[in-house]
Structures are given as C-alpha cells and as structure tokens.
Amino acid sequence: MKLARVVLMACVVLSLLVAVVFGTAGATKPVTISMVYWPGPEAEAMEKVVKYYNEKISPKSGVKVEMVLFGREGFFEKEATMMAARSSDVDLYFTCSYIVGQHAPYLETLNDYFAKTKIEGGGLENILPVCVDAMTVDGQVKGLTLDASINLLLYRKDLINRLLTDKEWQAKYQEISKRELGKALTPKQPTEWNWDDFMATALFLSKAHNPDSPTEYGTALQAKNMWPNGKVWSAVLRSMGGSWFDDKGKPAFNSPKAIAALKLYADLVKKDASPKACINYEYTEPNEAFKSGRVALLLQWGVAYNELSNKEVSPLVWDKVGIAPHPGERHVVWLTSMGVGVNKFSKNKEAALKWLGFLTTTEAMKIYGESGGVPPVAEVLTGLSAKNPYFGYAKDYLAKYAFSEKAKDKTVDVLRVLAKYVSAVSGGQIDPETAAGRIQKEVEDLLK
Amino acid sequence: MRKRRASSIIAPALRWIVTLAILLVFNSPILGTIITSFKTKADISSMPPKWIFHPVLEHYQNVLYAFGYDFPKFFQNSIVVSLGTSLLVLAVCLPAAYSIVRYDVGGGRPLIFVVSLRLLPVVVFTVPIFILFQYVRLLDTRIGLILMNSLVSLPIALLLLVGFIQDLPRAIEEAAMIDGASTPRLLWHIVLPLILPGLGAATMLTFVWTWNEYLLSLVLTLRKATTVTVGASLFVTAWEVQWGEIAAAITLSVIPTLIFVMLTQRHLIRAISFGFLK
Amino acid sequence: MQQGISLEHKMKYILLLPLAVMLLLLITFPTIYSWYLSFHRAVLANYFEMPFAGLENYLRVLTDSDFWHSVWFSIYYATIVSLIELFLGFSIALFFNRKMPGKTLIISLFLLPMMVSPALLGVMFRLLLNDSVGLFTYLLGGVSFLTSEYLIPVLIVIDVLQWTPFAFLILYSGLQTVPVELYEAAAIDGASPSQNLFYITVPAVAPFLVIAALLRWLDSFKVFDMVFVLTGGGPGIMTTSLSIYIYKMAFQTGDFGRATAASILVLLAFSMPLVAFVRRARRGINA
Helix, strand or coil: CHHHHHHHHHHHHHHHHHHHHHHHHHHHCCEEEEEEECCCHHHHHHHHHHHHHHHHHHHHHCEEEEEEECCCCCHHHHHHHHHHCCCCCCCEEEEECCCHHHHHHHECCCHHHHHHCCCCCCCHHHCCHHHHHHCEECCEECCEEEEEEEEEEEEEHHHHHHHHHCHHHHHHHHHHHHHHHCCCCCCCCHHHCCHHHHHHHHHHCCCCCCCCCCCCEEECCCCCCCCHHHHHHHHHHHHCCCCCECCCCCECCCCHHHHHHHHHHHHHHHCCCCCHHHHHCCCHHHHHHHHCCCEEEEEEECCHHHHHCCCCCCCCCCCCEEEECCCCCCCCEEEEEEEEEEECCCCCHHHHHHHHHHHCCHHHHHHHHHCCCCCCCHHHHHHHHCCCHHHHHHHHHHHHCEECCCECECHHHHHHHHHHHHHHHHCCCCCHHHHHHHHHHHHHHHHC | CHHHHHHHHHHHHHHHHHHHHHHHHHCHHHHHHHHHHCCCHHHHCCCCCCCCCCCCCHHHHHHHCHHHCCHHHHHHHHHHHHHHHHHHHHHHHHHHHHHHHHHCHHHHHHHHHHHHHCCCCHHHHHHHHHHHHHHCCCCCCHHHHHHHHHHHHHHHHHHHHHHHHHHCCHHHHHHHHHCCCCHHHHHHHHHHHHCHHHHHHHHHHHHHHHHHCCHHHHHHCCCCCCCHHHHHHCCECCCCECHHHHHHHHHHHHHHHHHHHHHHHHHHHHHHHCCCCC | CHHHHHHHHHHHHHHHHHHHHHHHHHHHHHHHHHHHHHCECCEHHHCCCCCECCCHHHHHHHCCHHHHHHHHHHHHHHHHHHHHHHHHHHHHHHHHCCCCCCHHHHHHHHCHHHHCCHHHHHHHHHHHCCCCCCHHHHHCCCCCCCCCCCHHHHHHHHHHHHHHHHHHHHHHHHHHCCCHHHHHHHHHCCCCHHHHHHHHHHHHHHHHHHHHHHHHHHHHHCCCHHHHHHHCCCCCCCCCCHHHHHHHHHHHCCEHHHHHHHHHHHHHHHHHHHHHHHHHHHHHHHC
C-alpha cells in the first residue's frame, strides 16, 4: 500500500519534471505578450505600432504583442483588482503619471534594463525628460510614457480677433469688466491673459451679461464629481500661483490661492458664464457645447483640438479653434503622461522589456504620432507639426509650461477630494472658503 | 342604445391612445437611442436636433466590423451566459422553492438568507471573487460568469417561485401523491406546468438581468468571455464618448432580449389561457 | 418499502441541496474574506501584508459624514422610486389585464426599457439630456435638466422609466393567478369596480405587491451604474448612493478594508428589518 503511494508520487513528480523540461524547450517559438490599453485614440494609434512590430520585428525578436482593451469606465478599478490578485494574465499594464505611484509596487523598475541595454535609435534618453520624470516614483522609473496629454486653453479665434479689433465690443468689454470685476480691462491676446482677462472675456461672451454675444456662455467648466476633473482645477490653482503642497511639503489647500481658484469656478457658474449643468460635465460635454457654438472658451485637454478642428465633425467651428496655455500669473499646462509598465508578476518579463525597448525608438514613436497619438519624442513632434499645428504647440508647451502634481500613491485620492469639492462649489452647495477648509482637512487625513 | 354604441367606439379608441402613450413615454430613451444610432457624428452634435436626416449605417458597421472588436463574439458570450444563468437558476430554485413551501425546511430561514443576498453590493465581492476565480481558473470564462450571475438572480427567482407555489392548491399534489407519484415526478409533471407563468417571469427576469449585468462582467472578464454590455462600454473612450457607436451597440443588444422576452411571454400567456389556475 | 419512505423523508433536504451547495461554494470564501479585510488595513499599497486594524475601519466609516449622507440618500431614493414604480406598475398591470389584440407584442414592448443595461442607458442619457445637443432637452423646451436643482428628480424619473416594467411584470403575473370566479361571485352580489379592486384584486395580489416592493426597494437602494455614469455621485456628494460610496472607497481610494466594513455594517443594519419583513410577508402569503 505504502509502496504504491511512493510509486504514484514518483510518477507525478517525474511527469511534472518532464512537463517543465519540454515546456522550456518549447520556449524558442515566439512568446506572445499581452498589453492592457484603454480604448480611444491612444489605442488606435498604438494598434498600428503593434501591427508593424508583429510583422517586421517579431521574426527577429521572438516576441509577439497582443493588445487587451478594457473599457474606460472602471478601467483602473479593473487593473487594481488584477494587481491586488497578483494576476499574471497580462504582461504590461497601462499606467499614467497620476496613478503610477499607486501602481509602483506591482510594476518592474525599468532603470536597470535601459541602463544595461543599448537600443539603437531609442532608449530612455530619447523620451522628453519631463515625461520620464512623470513616470518616476522614488527615483525608480516604473513606466514608459507613450503619450503626452496636456490641459490647456482652447478658444474661438474669430471672436477673440473681433474683440481685439471691434471698438464697440471693446467698449462693452470695458463696461462689463468694470461692473463685474471692479476694473476696466482692455482685451488682450489669450496667450497673455491672466485670470481677470479670462473672467472678463467669459462674462463678455455670455448672453446674461451681453445680449449681443454670439455665444450663450463664455465657457463650459468640467465640474462633474469625477476625479479626472481635479486635474483641470489643479492647473487653475497652479497658474494662480498656488500648488497642492507648500515648501515644507504640507498640504496648502486652505490658502488664499486655493480659495481664489475655487471662487473662479463658483463665480463663473453663479454669473451664468458657464452652463449650470457643468456639474455633470466631463471631457465630452464641453466639446459638444463648443461644437454647437454655445461657448467660446474651454479649459480642455489638447486631444480635443483634433475633434474640434475636424471639418466633418465640427462644421460650425472647425476653422476657428485657437490654442493657448492656461491664463494666470504663470502660464501652465497640466501634463498627463500615459504609457505602460511591466507587470511584476508577469511570466514574460524579458519579452515585455524587449517590446518596451522598441517603443522608445524614434521609428516606433513616428508611427504612433502619424496614427494620431502625441509621442513624447521631440524630434517626432517637430516632424509632425508641419501637418498638424497641434504637435508644434504640444512640443513648445511641454518644454515651457508642463507640470503635474503628485502625492506619492495618493495622487488619485487627492484628485478625488478636489473633484468632490470643485463640483460642490460649482453647484453652489458650499462656499469656497468652507470647501478649502474641508479639502485641507480631508487631504491631511489621507496623507496621515 | 345610441349612447352605448358611441361609448363602445370611444372606449377602445381611448384605450389604444393610452396604450400608445404608455409605450411611447416608457420607450422614449430607447427611441432616442435608435434615432442617434442612425445619425452622423455631425448630426448628433447639431442643435436644434435634426428630425429629418440622412440615415447612415456607419455606426453599425463600426460596431460589427471596425475597431478590431469582436462584437459577434460578445453577443455569443452574452447569449450563452444569460441562457446558462436562467437554466441554472431555475434548476436550483424550483426544487428549493418547493421544499421551502411544502416542507417548511428551516422555518423560512433559507428564504431570508437568500433574499438578503440581494442587499449585498456586488462591488464588495469583486476582489475576493476575482482571487477565487483566478485560483480555480474560472476567470474570463463563461461558466464563471454564469455562476456569479446566478448568485445575483437567485433571490428574485426564489422569491417569485415561492410565491407561485404557495398559491397552488394543495389538493392536486395530494391526489398525485395518492396515485404514487414520487416527489421529482410530481415536480416535473404537475407543479412545473402549473406554475409556468411564475417560471416565465423568473426566467425572463433572470435573463434580462444577466444580459444587462455590467460590473461583474467588467471585473471577471479579460477578452475571451467579454459580454455585450462591457463590449459596448468600450465606446466610452478615455476621451470622447462615441455616442453613435454606443447607440448602435445598445440597439443591437436589445434585439436578442426582445426576442427572448416575446418567446417567454407567449408561454406565459398560453399557460394562463389554458386556464390551469381558473 | 422502508427505504422508499426514508428517501421521501429526506426528499425535502435533497431538494434544497443544489441551492445549498451553490451558495456554499460561491459565498463562503468571499464572506470570510470580506470579514477578514474589514478588520485589516487593507489598502492596495500593502495588500500583501495587511496589518491588523481591529475596529478602526468600522469606526472610521461610522464617523464619516459622507457615509451617513450616502445611507440617507439611498434610503430616500429607494423609497420614493419604489413607491412610484409600484403605483404605476400596478395601474398599468390593471390596465393591460384585459383582452386586447396584439397583447404579447404590447407587453413585450412595454418591457423593453428593462432590457437596456443601466450602465449604457446612463451613458445615453448623458447625450439625451445634454443641454447643448440633447434630444430631450430640446423636446422639453430647452430646459437644462442636469443641474443641481433638477438632478435628483431626473434620476428618479429615469429609474421609474426603466424599472416600472419590472414591477409591472411581477404584478401582472400576479393578477393572472386571481380566480375569475371571485369576480363572477362579486358581480352577482352587485359589487362596484372599485369594490372589486379593493376587496378582491388588491388582497389577492398582495403577496406579489410585497415581492415587487421588496425587490425594487433592495435594488434601488443599491443603485449604482446609472447614477454613477450620469453624475459621478455629485455635485459634491449630493447623489452619492451607498454603492457609489463603497465603490469609490474600494477602487478609487483603494481602501478595501473600509469598503468592506461599510458594506458589512449595512448588511447588519438591514438584516433585522429584512428578516422581520420577509417573515411577515410569508405569514401574509400563508394566511
């Protein structure tokens, strides 16, 4: 009886060994790695790169790439679940500058690989430094930026030009700014605006203050209680001279600057310079408002430029879209780096790193840019700007104005708190001072 | 006499108007969706809305072939998962409901326990279930989805079946018992036909519920078992919402459920008109 | 013969067995795991070695005003929504409970709203109620509905549009079980239609009213997809239902300990009234 059991055990162990040996022997055939992405223009552009790689490079590298798309709704939640469960079902996770801190424990550190491996026409030094930094956590590079997305000011060129030339408009503009802001302002180019100019223009282009205004509202804020909207407000805060943390690294939300930034949202809605429904606006709704000619100014993500300047999709405004950085004491654009990192529990790390290496090359990033993405490679951006002016702005702004706020692994939590109160302030449920105090307290609790 | 004739015309006409009004109001979101699915992007974003427009099939083409999504596969998954769940739920609930009603096992505690499951937010279970499924290799499989969806639908089905069995006159079963029928035979040959309306309602609700389930399918699938709801949500991208594509996906996804409901509905009505209960 | 009797005797347990096995397999692990999480500092960052936290998670949830707000909102929402849906569902069930040509089709069409996933319907309502290009906005006279003042009524209306058919379905099936003889007898006694309704129909379908009320209340108490997609729980926390609170706590804050603690608290708080309710409902049915 005992003997039988021993024999059985031996058989099992033997067959396992055989399986392992044969398993490794079979590893010379191409390894397929899977990479999580979110659907949208980034995925469509990346798909072209993947296709190119699988056709041209795979035979040499022995690596094939497969993309796995998860819907945007609940995207990071699903990744979080997989990470928490130490899943090895995918080899590369999609990650962003604001969430890489949370993902860091589950991602391979990339420094070593890129230091050791020579990649022709590529390597980390090929990527814009600001985008490498965006994916760095405690000095370790945890993700590779593939797309640099920035939040900036989009405006109706035709209306601003008229405001800059039309005497009647200018008189009205002065009158409105005197009445509402207490100082008579003269119109300026959007690239030179501070927030008073923005406010005055928004009021001037709202029917509530100027019945002759061609647009119903000056602007359309994004004030839904969704944490991505916290980024837009943070850019406003930064351009007013404030920031998340003070010099000592303490949260600085209960400050005059933060109150002023909250007050800007509250005032724009209260004074009917932004639709009241903006408490349910995300990225899409302001675009609809802009396309239908209802609003003139947007604090919006650069990606929108492509849609708004597309003749077929936006027949009313396609040739009238202007670009500027955020108004304010210092001009800024919030940078969101999007990219991928290698799953720490992946069984194909080597292959995944090889693929990442290829992605840093100008060759790969050129295909990506030509297919609609915004690659973080200066050379590629310059090349593309001839066809689409947006790339020129992107390169320029990334170098001059890009910033982002981080709170280690709690960045999204801080954004969540911000979005909650920004929407409450815009909905008129709480005044800016109280909101600032509560944000301060909740963020302090978070970071304790 | 004349008065009666007038009312015999007016009353049905009024009834039809009310019927149409009810259908129109409750289906207005779906009508809006269907209209949207045939508009071009520019038409969708035009104000005032265009009532007369040149209908396009571009969004349907995108949903079915373009974008590299395998929508036919998503459909297949949804159908298998919804049917599987309905069958499993019935198979488990019918005997259990009978036992609960006729033998009063556990004094009603099983029913309360199962119904209280409905109170659990699904969200809470997603991480533990993900870990469990990964361990037993049920992740990204239709069977895994069937099991979890059954759990969600059990309370409704059990509650409904208990209600219907309680309404059954006991005499019929007793007569069958005297004839020497065993309990399984009794269930199959006598109870089952008698509670067909209840079964119809329970199956219909389970099917519809499973078809529309979102959160579980989102978390428990990667690519092989993706269902239509999760597939359609792929058109909510990180940036824009592709209204036309979503609308087309919704319109397509309603068709199988509508067919299923019409089929079960017919059963329901037939069972009634045969007058089992009368 | 002896064996046959004992088998029949065991039959009541055998019939329950499939259900019991299924629950055991699917519920045991997650439940134990949830309790475990709720007593630990289970945040994503230290998911692998969670320190024991005692009652900390429970205390933090109980002292969080957002939690109480979400409980209040969910109760308020569920109560209003289920009352309206029951009333409308019952009225429409009565209305459709007669001979009509094309009834199968009519009822199927009436059940249509239920067949769209709430998550996707929420997305469509973002467009239909959009104040720049929305069809409904236009049809309803250009009123912007997704503002703070109209938001909760709008959510209620959407829920009613989608789930009245559910209440209808249960009540309509219930109406089919009312024996015609009762009405015939009442007709001989000269009962009026309203007497018929209150003395025959309502008592006869009472069990179904209870079932429909219970299910609609529980489901709308947990409302998630549609509200989340449409408002994100905002502005501020105005429309944050309990499920949204728990979801944000679990996945956005990554604090599974507090999220599970919150849901266990809710389960505990509601299990007592729920038990009482189901007991009474059963007694009502049996009587």
